[in-house]
Amino acid sequence: xxxxxxxxxxxxxxxxxxxxxxxxxxxxxxxxxxxxxxxxxxxxxxxxxxxxxxxxxxxxxxxxxxxxxxxxxxxxxxxxxxxxxxxxxxxxxxxxxxxxxxxxxxxxxxxxxxxxxxxxxxxxxxxxxxxxxxxxxxxxxxxxxxxxxxxxxxxxxxxxxxxxxxxxxxxxxxxxxxxxxxxxxxxxxxxxxxxxxxxxxxxxxxxxxxxxxxxxxxxxxxxxxxxxxxxxxxxxxxxxxxxxxxxxxxxxxxxxxxxxxxxxxxxxxxxxxxxxxxxxxxxxxxxxxxxxxxxxxxxxxxxxxxxx
Numbered sequence: 001x002x003x004x005x006x007x008x009x010x011x012x013x014x015x016x017x018x019x020x021x022x023x024x025x026x027x028x029x030x031x032x033x034x035x036x037x038x039x040x041x042x043x044x045x046x047x048x049x050x051x052x053x054x055x056x057x058x059x060x061x062x063x064x065x066x067x068x069x070x071x072x073x074x075x076x077x078x079x080x081x082x083x084x085x086x087x088x089x090x091x092x093x094x095x096x097x098x099x100x101x102x103x104x105x106x107x108x109x110x111x112x113x114x115x116x117x118x119x120x121x122x123x124x125x126x127x128x129x130x131x132x133x134x135x136x137x138x139x140x141x142x143x144x145x146x147x148x149x150x151x152x153x154x155x156x157x158x159x160x161x162x163x164x165x166x167x168x169x170x171x172x173x174x175x176x177x178x179x180x181x182x183x184x185x186x187x188x189x190x191x192x193x194x195x196x197x198x199x200x201x202x203x204x205x206x207x208x209x210x211x212x213x214x215x216x217x218x219x220x221x222x223x224x225x226x227x228x229x230x231x232x233x234x235x236x237x238x239x240x241x242x243x244x245x246x247x248x249x250x251x252x253x254x255x256x257x258x259x260x261x262x263x264x265x266x267x268x269x270x271x272x273x274x275x276x277x278x279x280x281x282x283x284x285x286x287x288x289x290x291x292x293x294x295x296x297x298x299x300x301x302x303x304x305x306x307x308x
Contacts (some may be wrong), residue, residue: 001066009069009074016058030116032057033121039182045289068206079098079099079132083227091213095131102128114139115128115135118279120144121215124235133235147226148223176193187244237257243275244275
């Protein structure tokens with residue numbers, strides 16, 4: 001297990017592709033950011049297909065997966081660019097997680113990179129691109145969108161999330177819960193091994209981190225910051241969405257993507273995937289990998305997006 005300490009907390013990471021033969025002009029490094037109550041493991045089907053052409057970094061967000069230890073030693077902070085916009089100052093805010101990732105990339109001497117973020121990880125990626133533009137060449141948001149705050153729906157979502165975190169018990173791994181998780185939030189049932197992994201990640205995630213990320217990312221203020229954030233980004237940004245995603249409906253994906261400068265210029269920035277729910281990277285890994293390859297092949301050579 002590879003770990004490095006980021007602001008006092010050991011962070012698990014894996015870099016795939018290092019040392020493998022590469023043709024000259026190999027693609028940019030890819031960094032994969034998982035979603036709420038998940039971990040780095042869900043990216044492996046995608047990494048297996050892309051690691052011959054790209055360095056691929058997958059890591060566990062602070063409080064999740066294998067990065068759930070030593071949290072009491074965390075040194076909190078929020079990027080200045082996020083503070084200037086009035087973003088959450090919580091250690092579980094999106095800006096704080098962007099700060100973690102920037103420090104990780106600097107420690108690994110990796111960048112500029114393309115970020116691929118799933119769900120919550122997509123929002124982290126957008127804030128990372130804004131706060132640390134010199135490290136980010138482009139962003140792909142997978143099953144991620146937003147920017148519309150519907151009070152009733154968000155309250156129900158937050159209550160459901162709080163209930164999920166609150167009722168966790170270690171013995172649930174020995175029940176039918178893993179089987180249930182092969183069917184939740186997806187269009188077609190997953191292999192049982194994914195249900196087992198989802199169960200373990202759900203049960204083992206740090207409670208404060210699980211609740212904090214849920215509550216801090218779904219306030220009215222944070223949701224309304226997303227369109228402004230997307231409109232200001234200079235890097236290329238794409239949204240990849242499952243047509244049958246009941247968690248992040250296409251309506252919300254298209255709404256947020258509509259604020260991109262490229263969208264306003266008539267470019268297609270939303271790629272829809274058929275027969276796909278909220279876990280595109282394990283439901284349709286071949287399709288997602290192909291979409292990423294097409295995006296990267298069409299992307300311009302690395303540019304300096306740092307602020308002048």
